[in-house]
Amino acid sequence: MFRLPLSARAALPNASSSLRAGSRRAYASAPPPAAGAKWAMPLSLAGLAGLGAWYSLGGFGDVKPIATEGKSALNKDEWREFTLKEVKPYNHDSSFFIFELPKGEDSGLSVASAVVFKSDAVKDDKDKPVIRPYTPTSAPDTPGHIDFLIKKYKDGKMTEFVHGMQPGDKLSIKGPIPKFPYKANEFEEIALIAGGSGITPMWQIMQQISADKSDKTKVTLIYSNKSQADILLREEFDALSKKDERFKIVYGLDKKDKGLPADTFEGYVTPEVLSKYLPAPAKADKIKIFVCGPPPQVAAISGGKGAKGSQGELKGLLADAGYQPDQVYKF
Template identity: 30%
Template sequence: MNRSLNIEAQGLLPTKPDNTYFYPWLLFVVVAFYYWINHESWHSHPAKSTPVPPITPTHPATSLKPRPILDPDNLQDYPLLSKWDISHNVTVFRLGLPQPTDVLGLPSGQHIALAFTDPETGKVVARSYTPISTDDDRGYFDVLVKLYPDGLMSKHLQALQVGDLVKARGPKGAMVYKPGMCERIGMIAGGSGVTPMLQIIKAVLAQRPTDTTQIDLIYANRTFDDIVLKDVLDEMAEKDPGFKVHYVLSQAPENWTGSIGHVTKAMIKERLPPAQAGTKIMLCGPAGMQDSMKIYLEELGFDKARLVPKRDDQVFCF
């Protein structure tokens, strides 16, 4: 007999199993074998060494790179995020963009059109506005609107509630401001016609000191309460010596330090740059005011304003 295999005869195992120890050990072996078969990855790849998978963003378009949203050919819907009054007849409407990093994509000097379908006539009503926000503002844009009691667009916008959709398209317009396009800009604005001026002023001041363009603005209104964004204009003029603003009121309060009456040819000559190379004049306001300013400017030696304005015109009418 092979003694190396006769482990029973050598007394290494009992001839009869001891139930006190045998069955618990057998149960342990079976359970261990079961876990080894079904959880092999568990013992070969400890949990602490397993890398955490990267989180996939739910909105891949939300990135640090801004995405321009405007479409010049098609009306798009923008939700109304909020609105607030800045005077008795002027309201700012904040409209949302699809993603928080999106920008409107409006070149400085251009504008957009807001539109809606009149339920009574079925016709599309559209009006042009220049946002007072810039592409430094992401995820939204602000539109300042002067509200008229009988205006179709005014009534439509006034009735909007937060969450309602506003249709818009753009960019529109012949003016696209570029740094260095002129040395001095003279501006004449009336009422809400200050909005395209504000857009260009912001563009120039944002490029300091690279953009050295000097800007002089004459801003006319009926009453002090009609002045739009005076605090914004005053702050910019205080911080930048290359921008000056002069206010004109037809009905002025006591202790008023600006001009009283209407914008005159003498005022233009005193406050705005002269007619020479490197100078551009921009106009925006009521039609009657613009007509008078064109006559004054021509008499002061500026080029005659065209009916259809071009970007390079010496006198440009928004």
């Protein structure tokens, strides 16, 4: 996998990060509980067909994983069972799930990549085990555990099951499922447009950049949620934007609230929001816009993903604003 020299890694100043002997660093295990979480974009816009498109595996493009230097506990071709070590509630519908890794081993994931969960206890309509992708919130070189922040959906097959798990229970995990192969300084500037639990792949990229002081990439996160209480990883983002000028955080909420940064906007992402915060399309290959969220949001901003996990046509606000397909990546 893509790894930084350990000496180049730096700390995030939050209580959930812990410095390990040998300079390995664990990020974002579990911030203090907040409350609430819903998409800023109405799910009704795209309906369940859209949900299915976001959730379906289909395929993840043609990105190949980068070989790991360390010992990875995961295997991309083999389901392996991992034991749930701890559950840390985050808010009313999202919790951290911390799975144990064998001693001295890490997830070995490349950035950005996901894993897939499977449980024989959860079957789909064709009586096949349900499989869903998740992006760890712990850094790829975190030894001994792998953490996920998972939002529970009412009647959601996998999330109802995972939220019912107890420490000691086991789950099959496979990965990495490679997504976008992030490289330091490939772009001058990137923008991350996320909604709700679509934040986790963005957080993976942000951690990678934060840990590499030689990476000069400027990052703007535009993160939509229904209310302030629904913002996932808020503590991490606020800390990051305070200490590291490479990062700018912009929250979007259904209704503005007290105690939020000045850049918080009300309502959905609009052409005005994009033109205010995004690097201009004229910057060509010096920029990249990443999009991850529920189908209505992705459809409105960039057009939905295509068949079998392909990127699909670039449409929506980004196309209207003049961005080109190769300037945009949909998770």
